[in-house]
Amino acid sequence: MDKQAIIEGLRALLGPDRVQDDPEIIRKASMDYIGFRQYERFDGKDWVPKAACVVKPLSTEEVSRALAFLNRNRIDTVPRTGGSSVTLSIEPEEGGVILDGSGMNGIVALNERDMMVTAKCGTPLEYLENYLNERGFTTGHFPQSLPLAHLGGLAATRSIGQFSTLYGGIEDLVMGLEAVLADGEVVRIKNSPRRSVGPDLRHLFIGSEGMLGFITELTLKLFRYTPETRWMRAWTVRDMDEGLNLIREVMTAGYRPAVVRLHDAEEVQRMFSGSIPEDRAALLFLAEGPGAVAAATGQGIAEIAGSRGAVDLGTRPVESWLKIRNDVCSHMDEPVYYRYGVVADTCEISAPWSGIGEIYKAVRERLPREMPNLVSIGGHSSHSYIQGTNIYFTFGFIVKNGAESARTDYMKVISAIMEETLKRGGSIAHHHGSGKYRTRWMPEEHGSSYALLRKIKEALDPNRILNKGVLLAD
Numbered sequence: 001m002d003k004q005a006i007i008e009g010l011r012a013l014l015g016p017d018r019v020q021d022d023p024e025i026i027r028k029a030s031m032d033y034i035g036f037r038q039y040e041r042f043d044g045k046d047w048v049p050k051a052a053c054v055v056k057p058l059s060t061e062e063v064s065r066a067l068a069f070l071n072r073n074r075i076d077t078v079p080r081t082g083g084s085s086v087t088l089s090i091e092p093e094e095g096g097v098i099l100d101g102s103g104m105n106g107i108v109a110l111n112e113r114d115m116m117v118t119a120k121c122g123t124p125l126e127y128l129e130n131y132l133n134e135r136g137f138t139t140g141h142f143p144q145s146l147p148l149a150h151l152g153g154l155a156a157t158r159s160i161g162q163f164s165t166l167y168g169g170i171e172d173l174v175m176g177l178e179a180v181l182a183d184g185e186v187v188r189i190k191n192s193p194r195r196s197v198g199p200d201l202r203h204l205f206i207g208s209e210g211m212l213g214f215i216t217e218l219t220l221k222l223f224r225y226t227p228e229t230r231w232m233r234a235w236t237v238r239d240m241d242e243g244l245n246l247i248r249e250v251m252t253a254g255y256r257p258a259v260v261r262l263h264d265a266e267e268v269q270r271m272f273s274g275s276i277p278e279d280r281a282a283l284l285f286l287a288e289g290p291g292a293v294a295a296a297t298g299q300g301i302a303e304i305a306g307s308r309g310a311v312d313l314g315t316r317p318v319e320s321w322l323k324i325r326n327d328v329c330s331h332m333d334e335p336v337y338y339r340y341g342v343v344a345d346t347c348e349i350s351a352p353w354s355g356i357g358e359i360y361k362a363v364r365e366r367l368p369r370e371m372p373n374l375v376s377i378g379g380h381s382s383h384s385y386i387q388g389t390n391i392y393f394t395f396g397f398i399v400k401n402g403a404e405s406a407r408t409d410y411m412k413v414i415s416a417i418m419e420e421t422l423k424r425g426g427s428i429a430h431h432h433g434s435g436k437y438r439t440r441w442m443p444e445e446h447g448s449s450y451a452l453l454r455k456i457k458e459a460l461d462p463n464r465i466l467n468k469g470v471l472l473a474d
Contacts, residue, residue: 001073003052003095009073010055010097013065021053029054029098033086033332034437035345036403036410042338043403051078051092056103060178060186060216063099067214068184070097070465077182077465079210081122082150084329086345087435089157089209089470096468099214101152107131108217115222116175116191121152121215138225140167140258143431147329152215157433158207162325164383165251166258166288167223169431171206178217179205182461191219204456209433210467212460229291231298232259234317235310236280240264241357243281244381244389246308248353250285251386255300259286259382260389261321264360266378267394271324272317283310284318337396342375343406344396347417351426352388356381360391362420371412373398383430390430393417411437436469443473 001009003021010019020026030048031037040047052075057063070077076096083090083102092098105122110132117139119128125139126147132138142161143149149159155177160169167173176191189202205215237243243262250260261284263271269278276282283305287297305312337344351359360379367377376396381389395413399406418428418441428445429438443450457464457472468474 001075006052006073006075006095006097009069010053010066013069014055014057014062018056018058018062019053020056023050025054026051026098029080029083029100030090030092031083032088032091032435033084034088034410034435035343036407037088038332039338039343039399039406040403043406045403048091049094049096051096051098054098054100056100058103060104060180063101063104063180063214063216064184064186066099067180067182070099071183071463074463074465076468078467079152079156079214081152082124082145082148084145084148084153084332085157085433085435087157087432088437089433089435089467091436093468101214101216102150104152104216105150110135112137112222114191116219117222118191118217118219119151120217121150123151125149125151125154132222133225136225137222139173139220140223141170141173141220144326144328146326148332151218151220155206155215155218156208156210158431159433160383160431162382163258163286163288165260165385166256171203173220174202174206175219175221177202177205177215177219179213179215181213182463182466186216187213204460207433209435209470211457211470211472212466214466224289226288226290226294229294230286230288231294232284232286232315232318233298233302233305234276234285234313234315235283235305236276236313237283237308237310238280240281240360240379240381242308243283244353244357246283246305246310247381247384247389249304249308250301251384253300253304255297257285257287257297257301258289259284259318260384261285262381264378264380266376267380270378272320275317275320276313280311282313282317284321286318341399342396343399343410344376344394345410346392346394347414348390348392348430348432349417349421349426349428350383350388350390350430351421351424355424355426356389356391359421359424359426362424363393363417366416366420367395367413370416371397371409373400373409374413392430414438434471439469439471439473442471
């Protein structure tokens with residue numbers, strides 16, 4: 001179908017106010033915050049493929065009708081809600097449609113007895129958290145994108161929050177959900193603390209990045225909100241190796257602090273200048289929950305840190321981090337670095353303890369050799385488990401020849417991180433989702449199970465209309 005036929009067909013189906021074809025609305029709905037796209041926009045270029053229109057349904061029934069039409073006519077469709085993607089995951093195909101669920105917002109039910117809350121896909125996480133905090137509850141989910149993110153996108157990208165070492169990722173919080181398949185069929189997976197009735201069908205949609213269906217509603221676990229009983233402390237250690245070994249000891253001893261962060265010397269200089277020696281790495285811990293639990297967790301961590309010779313910094317570095325941890329959201333549309341011809345961004349991976357330190361070292365040694373225009377490469381660990389942890393690489397490079405070279409050099413950085421991670425048994429995406437810029441490494445990431453992912457796609461979206469280019473290399 002041509003553009004006008006798509007627009008007219010959808011308007012006839014949903015009403016004229018639900019279908020928007022204004023170029024500026026389409027541009028804003030298409031925007032992704034990956035580093036090189038940001039630089040392109042700063043440089044005055046907008047190379048994002050142009051969708052035919054943005055569809056803004058206000059109910060599950062409208063999503064169902066829209067998808068049935070789009071599937072029947074084989075029109076490429078990109079699901080979105082909050083639009084805080086940094087992986088190209090919400091960029092549309094030329095002539096396709098953006099299915100924007102941000103208008104489907106609101107809390108459906110708060111169940112204090114069963115400790116669950118149900119909300120629509122376009123509900124802002126910050127709004128939900130404020131609502132729950134006022135009533136003594138929390139989801140425990142605090143991604144850096146908290147001021148921007150909506151629930152549907154968080155589930156679709158398999159998001160994680162900064163307090164994940166205690167509360168887990170979004171996959172640990174979702175009790176049940178409602179989703180619409182590519183052909184318009186509505187499916188609901190009921191809420192239950194645990195089930196043994198076959199494969200867990202929630203995970204067809206959690207982390208699928210919209211390529212298997214459109215999530216319309218979610219039910220999340222709740223926890224008691226107890227900021228008044230928090231324990232926090234910071235230490236310095238010699239380097240990342242020493243810090244990773246200390247974190248491993250804390251985790252394998254059985255402690256579950258909410259926040260476990262290890263920043264290398266590069267990040268210490270940028271984030272804690274003047275308060276922490278710049279040639280050392282910094283460890284930040286925070287425990288919460290019932291006062292006795294938080295205190296016991298803190299005591300155990302302090303004993304381990306002391307036994308390893310870590311230098312106690314008190315609480316100020318953690319308090320400082322708590323204040324600035326979401327500041328990046330306030331200037332995503334006007335990145336400071338780009339004024340100076342620098343692209344700055346991040347890339348997160350994960351690995352077992354046996355490989356994570358080697359991945360960090362390999363990337364830090366390789367990139368300065370291969371990229372003379374690199375100005376910084378650092379990293380931190382911020383989500384830990386008994387079996388391993390993540391590294392969140394932070395990098396910056398000088399743009400040599402305008403916006404076109406920004407993308408080329410950006411992918412040089414990403415390629416090095418992907419290759420060194422896969423060599424050592426790590427996973428190439430920890431919590432931002434794969435998006436479209438990691439797709440070429442998916443066969444190696446998934447190995448022999450990659451064919452299964454393709455079969456699931458063929459079963460649920462045989463016309464391949466949903467978010468083409470994510471996870472599967474067509």
